[in-house]
Amino acid sequence: MKEEIFHRAIHRRILVVYVANIPTEKPPAGGWPGDWAAYVVPVPGVNHKEEAAAAWRRDGSKLKEKEARALWPSLAADMDATGLKWRP
Numbered sequence: 001m002k003e004e005i006f007h008r009a010i011h012r013r014i015l016v017v018y019v020a021n022i023p024t025e026k027p028p029a030g031g032w033p034g035d036w037a038a039y040v041v042p043v044p045g046v047n048h049k050e051e052a053a054a055a056w057r058r059d060g061s062k063l064k065e066k067e068a069r070a071l072w073p074s075l076a077a078d079m080d081a082t083g084l085k086w087r088p
Contacts, residue, residue, distance in 0.1 A: 001034075007052035008072055012045040016063070016071050017056040020084055035087040036079045038068035 006018040020036040039060030043051035065086045069076040 005053055005056070006072075006075055007048055009048055010040075010071070013043055015041045015043055015048060015052050015055075016068075017041050017052045017060060018068065018072065018075055018079075019056060020079060021087075022082075022084070033083045033085055036084045037087040038063045038071070 002022045002024050004020045004022060006020075007015045008018075009015055016038055017040075018036060018038045020034065022034045023032055039056045039062050041052070041055045041060045043055055045051075063071070068086075
């Protein structure tokens, strides 16, 4: 499995972090297509890339799928196009 992290700042101290788990096996073992979820994360606002990678697990508050899609529709569409499913 490969984990990819995307982030978007909605304020200099608040990020929305999108995390995708992508199977590395072709075809995926057991038919698992991979998944994604999104989190709102408070950050110091010093280095968003580093903060997104570290803080979402510890301080993130998971969004509902509808909210995540509304905040970054093009990324959600990309997740859909690659077959990734929302992580409940």
